[in-house]
Amino acid sequence: DTGVSQDPRHKITKRGQNVTFRCDPISEHNRLYWYRQTLGQGPEFLTYFQNEAQLEKSRLLSDRFSAERPKGSFSTLEIQRTEQGDSAMYLCASSPTNFPYNEQFFGPGTRLTVL
């Protein structure tokens, strides 16, 4: 399977703990996106990478959130000092730089539950 993969698929943690998620995009895609989806809502944009450069961050991404894509391949999203409001599905998507279509391919998501 050469689609977008995410690890772990599920994460349960206690409030105040740090968590890290990983995303492996489709290999030839140089754009990588993180979104957050809460129950009953559509995904909301968090941040975007073009190769290893993080080019845009949403206001939703507080100081407790950090994302990296060190070699322009896989990416990690870390949440420090988790809060119950961080409970959500975290989605990763990748796309080629293919203006103007911007078709994105999504991974299965990581479901975070903060107790």
Place this chain on the structure above:
Amino acid sequence: GNSVTQMEGPVTLSEEAFLTINCTYTATGYPSLFWYVQYPGEGLQLLLKATKADDKGSNKGFEATYRKETTSFHLEKGSVQVSDSAVYFCALSEGGSSNTGKLIFGQGTTLQVKP
């Protein structure tokens, strides 16, 4: 800012009924428009897309036409099946040569098709 509004769900139909899910958008420039589908327990999948005014996207019997004059991208299918039961998301991607490609989603519409 840019936004997408979808009709409220859930939508419940009998098999072979006609489906319409309304989607309207607010955007500057010339966005690309998408419908994504999320089947139970699965990740987001691109259903169809349209990249300029009057384009019609189609796939698996679903279609949607990019209407710039009414800023709409309504999803239609002539005869739904039980297997079409899922959550449907309308989304836009900002246009322009410097666009990031990030997607802005509607809140999603749940479709339930009964045999």
